[in-house]
Amino acid sequence: MAEIHVIYPVCVLLAVCVHSALAGVVHLEPPEEQESPGTLESDMKLTKEQREAIEADISAQASGVDARKAHADLALRWTDGIVPYVISAESQGDSDKIKEALAYWESNTCIRFPEYDANKGHTNRINFIKDVGCWSWVGQTGRLPQDISIGNGCAYRGTIAHELGHAIGFWHEQSREDRDNYVTIHWDNIQSGKSHNFNKYGPETINSYSVPYDIGSLMHYGAWV
Ligand SMILES: [Zn+2]
Numbered sequence: 001m002a003e004i005h006v007i008y009p010v011c012v013l014l015a016v017c018v019h020s021a022l023a024g025v026v027h028l029e030p031p032e033e034q035e036s037p038g039t040l041e042s043d044m045k046l047t048k049e050q051r052e053a054i055e056a057d058i059s060a061q062a063s064g065v066d067a068r069k070a071h072a073d074l075a076l077r078w079t080d081g082i083v084p085y086v087i088s089a090e091s092q093g094d095s096d097k098i099k100e101a102l103a104y105w106e107s108n109t110c111i112r113f114p115e116y117d118a119n120k121g122h123t124n125r126i127n128f129i130k131d132v133g134c135w136s137w138v139g140q141t142g143r144l145p146q147d148i149s150i151g152n153g154c155a156y157r158g159t160i161a162h163e164l165g166h167a168i169g170f171w172h173e174q175s176r177e178d179r180d181n182y183v184t185i186h187w188d189n190i191q192s193g194k195s196h197n198f199n200k201y202g203p204e205t206i207n208s209y210s211v212p213y214d215i216g217s218l219m220h221y222g223a224w225v
Contacts, residue, residue, distance in 0.1 A: 031133075031134050031153050031154045031156065031159045032134040032135075032154070032159050032162050032163060034133065034134075034153075035133070036131075036132060036133025036134060036135040036149070036151070037132055037133065038135075039133075039135050040054075041172055042135075043133070043134055043135040043136065043162075043163065043166065044135065044136065044137075044138050044166055044171065044172075045135055045136065045137045045138070046137075046138060047137070047141050050138065076139040076140045076141060076142075076169065077139060077140060077169050078111075078124070078139075078140045078168065078169070079124075079140075081109075081110055081111045081112060082111075082112050082114065083111060083112070083113050083125075083126060083140075083167065083168060084113070084114050084115065084116040084117070084122040084124070084125035084126070085102065085113050085114075085115065085116060085125055085126045085127070085128065086115075086116045086125055086126070086127045086128065086145060087128045088127055088128055088129050088130075090129060090130040091128040091129055091130050091150055093155075094128070094130075094150050094155040094160075097150075097155045097156065097157055097160055098128055098150065098155075098160055100157045100160075101157050101158075101160035101161040101164055102164070104157065104161050105161060105164055105165075105168070111168055113164075116145075123144070124140055124142065124143075124144065124145075124146065125144075125145045125146065126145065126146050126147075126148045126164075126167050127145035127146060127147050127148065128147075128148055128149075128150055129147045129148070129149050129150075130149065130150060130151055130152070131147070131149035131151055132149070132151055133149060133151045133154065134149060134150060134151055134153075134154035134159050134160075134162075134163055135148075135149045135163065135166075136148040136149070136163040136164070136166035136167045137166070137167065138166050138167075138169060138170075138171060139167075139168070139169035140169070146167070148163055148164070148167050149163075150163070
């Protein structure tokens with residue numbers, strides 16, 4: 001049975017431990033910026049509820065209502081920050097890179113990626129597949145398993161780590177007006193001239209779907225070259 005947890009309980013955990021991942025260097029990984037079929041902003045697949053929430057967000061903004069209430073539970077979280085994973089047969093050739101990306105998140109946050117093992121009580125898990133493009137669902141959606149695609153041209157540590165960020169529950173959220181609820185931006189670690197990448201925009205901008213994907217996104221921060 002899928003366990004769905006809304007954002008608040010683990011949000012605290014993320015706020016405490018994810019900020020350390022922001023201290024790396026800007027690293028552009030273009031594959032996830034290329035449009036994958038059926039995605040929002042190139043690489044995010046959304047549930048019906050998430051799409052409806054985004055539409056509600058737009059309506060709320062238009063009518064002057066506090067839009068934060070409309071998307072407060074948009075991203076569902078994993079229990080205790082534990083994200084079991086499976087590497088499907090078709091993705092075995094990318095397993096080294098996948099494991100490097102998993103290790104990156106583990107070394108920079110308190111998120112943990114154990115190999116899926118039903119005997120250890122795991123139910124939900126992410127399943128690495130080789131679909132068209134690089135994409136992920138956002139947060140823990142209750143799909144069993146929940147696919148994450150590392151398609152042709154996507155098997156870079158930075159790209160995989162980026163998609164893992166979505167699977168964990170991150171949007172392209174450095175520009176979301178509510179991002180300070182999730183992360184701490186370490187302004188003193190941002191390269192000179194890059195701070196504009198951490199501007200916040202209201203949902204009416206985010207949801208225009210036309211904001212160019214920004215190389216300054218925290219989702220592109222990596223410790224490697
Ligand atoms: Zn993305």
